[in-house]
Amino acid sequence: EFLRIDHVGVAVPDLDDALRFYAEMFGMHVVHEETNEDQGVREAMLAVGDGTGPRLQLLAPARPDSAIAKFLDRSGPGLQQLAYTVADVEATAAALRARGLRLLYDTPRRGTAGSRINFVHPKDAGGVLVELVEPA
Numbered sequence: 001e002f003l004r005i006d007h008v009g010v011a012v013p014d015l016d017d018a019l020r021f022y023a024e025m026f027g028m029h030v031v032h033e034e035t036n037e038d039q040g041v042r043e044a045m046l047a048v049g050d051g052t053g054p055r056l057q058l059l060a061p062a063r064p065d066s067a068i069a070k071f072l073d074r075s076g077p078g079l080q081q082l083a084y085t086v087a088d089v090e091a092t093a094a095a096l097r098a099r100g101l102r103l104l105y106d107t108p109r110r111g112t113a114g115s116r117i118n119f120v121h122p123k124d125a126g127g128v129l130v131e132l133v134e135p136a
């Protein structure tokens, strides 16, 4: 059901500082930027190399009560999530629930660029917050 790695998400305290760092140090550039009010994040997708592979997602808090703000408070900046592209987020979530994993949402929510998303709780996935992404 997992088609490919969609992106790897890194929590950062300040999006503009992080974008400057990734451009100057790694030559990586933004292909998409938005504020997702539902998730309380300011986020950017960066292409790697020729841009055909998985992306790097930078996630900064847009609100102090957001998941990213809480993550930064507890763990500091760093890897926050691993996201897989799926064809059907509801079907994949149902299959994973049937295997005993906890999904964070009963129904998919809005992710980057109008995608539909859900997450496997990190405690049920070996300490990794796994995101399921059905692209728009």
Ligand code: CMX
Pocket: 009, 036, 039, 041, 059, 067, 068, 070, 071, 074, 079, 080, 081, 104, 111, 112, 119, 121, 122, 123, 127, 128, 129, 131
């Ligand atoms: N990766 C790995 N472990 C994590 C984690 C993460 N990102 N976030 C929390 N944890 C761990 C904590 O360290 C803690 O472990 P201990 O109990 O051993 O200390 C445990 O999970 C806490 O679990 P919890 O109390 O159930 O949950 P939290 O309040 O810490 O929230 C989570 C964690 C995953 C439920 C919350 O971050 C969430 O809802 N995430 C989904 C939404 C999200 O991440 N949005 C931002 C990205 C938006 C996007 O991708 O578009």
